[in-house]
Amino acid sequence: MWSAATLAATVSCELVRSTLARIGLLLLQHKELPNVVTLITGEHLSTSWWSHKQSQEIFACLESLDDVALATRLIGGRVTFVDRKLWPALVAAGTSMRVPKALSKKEKQERLLVVAHEVHTPSGKHELQIEPWKDWAERAGVKPLDSAAKARAVLEEAALELGAPVRLLPWHRF
Numbered sequence: 001m002w003s004a005a006t007l008a009a010t011v012s013c014e015l016v017r018s019t020l021a022r023i024g025l026l027l028l029q030h031k032e033l034p035n036v037v038t039l040i041t042g043e044h045l046s047t048s049w050w051s052h053k054q055s056q057e058i059f060a061c062l063e064s065l066d067d068v069a070l071a072t073r074l075i076g077g078r079v080t081f082v083d084r085k086l087w088p089a090l091v092a093a094g095t096s097m098r099v100p101k102a103l104s105k106k107e108k109q110e111r112l113l114v115v116a117h118e119v120h121t122p123s124g125k126h127e128l129q130i131e132p133w134k135d136w137a138e139r140a141g142v143k144p145l146d147s148a149a150k151a152r153a154v155l156e157e158a159a160l161e162l163g164a165p166v167r168l169l170p171w172h173r174f
Contacts (some may be wrong), residue, residue: 012040013061020069024086024158028062028079033163036061036081051113070115075159076168077110087142089154093131093171096148105130111171 004155016039020026027035030050037049040058049058065071065081070090074080082090099113105128109116114130121127137144145151156166166172 012057013064015039016061017065020057020065020081021085023161024083025074025155025162025164026069026081027075027162027164028081031076033075046149072112072115073110074112074155074169075162075164076173086155086158087137087140088145089151090144090165091133091137091142092144092148092151093155094153095137097171103137110170 006151016026016036019034019039023034026039027033029035029037029045031044031046037052037058039045040061041049041052043052045052049055052058061113062071068084069081069116070084070087071081072090074090076081094112094115097111097113099108103111103113105114105116108114108130109128115136116128116130117134118126119129133144136142145154152169152171156169159166159169
């Protein structure tokens with residue numbers, strides 16, 4: 001038998017998944033735009049979600065998104081979940097930009113030049129690992145859209161649907 005808390009967490013995560021599927025993009029946390037944390041807690045938090053009483057439910061929901069979304073820093077450098085249906089556009093947009101060699105891993109991530117994953121090292125530290133879009137796309141079985149301009153337009157439309165101005169997307173920011 002499910003507890004009321006477990007049922008509420010499941011319903012909240014289903015709301016996250018359905019919103020992500022409908023819009024195509026969803027921020028992890030934001031004070032104004034639709035985001036995972038607010039959908040689960042019902043609050044716009046001004047502090048880290050890790051300190052919220054529902055942090056475990058948020059974390060469990062985030063873990064469950066791995067099969068349907070890629071987390072990247074698409075909108076304004078913030079963690080943005082991108083629904084699988086937008087991956088062809090994301091890969092085309094990411095591979096269309098030149099990667100300057102002098103940038104740090106974090107700068108490459110924020111400019112959408114690579115796919116980045118945060119991993120826990122054996123010492124307990126967090127480390128950013130990067131992967132070229134082409135390698136990730138091959139591994140994920142994603143065929144990019146054939147036009148970078150079309151890809152950017154698709155992602156801009158999704159950003160607008162979310163309520164985010166397109167000027168926050170990497171190709172407008174950098």
